[in-house]
Amino acid sequence: MPGTGAVGGALAGFGHGENGFKMFERENFKFKDSIMIHVIDDSKNEKRDFTFSRSLLVKYMKYFDRCLKKISDNDEIDISIHCDAVIFEWLLNYIFAMEEYEKK
Secondary structure (H helix, E strand, O other): OEEEEEHHHOOOOOOEEEEEEEEOOOOOHHHOOOEEEEEEOOOEEEEEEEEEHHHHHHHHHHHHHHHHOOOOOOOOEEEEOOOOHHHHHHHOOOOOOOOHHHHH
16 A cells, blocks of 8 residues: 555655646755766756765665765766666666654
């Protein structure tokens, strides 16, 4: 049942509103370990930039753990990935929501 359990409770801000897909509000959140990710969506021929927490990427997305563990936290890096931008945004919001839920 939606909205119940750990995942449902963490994702209470997700859903389909009257204006389309409603995301958890992380855009106004400032991360102390921000990293920029350039997402190239080849199917839509668009590029979008996302700012997110490096530590949360490493914690929840093992791909980034393998990529970022060799790079110092102080090094400036440029990350570009090719994927569906909407799906990637959903994943970032899911990670953010899970982390916020775990803090409670």
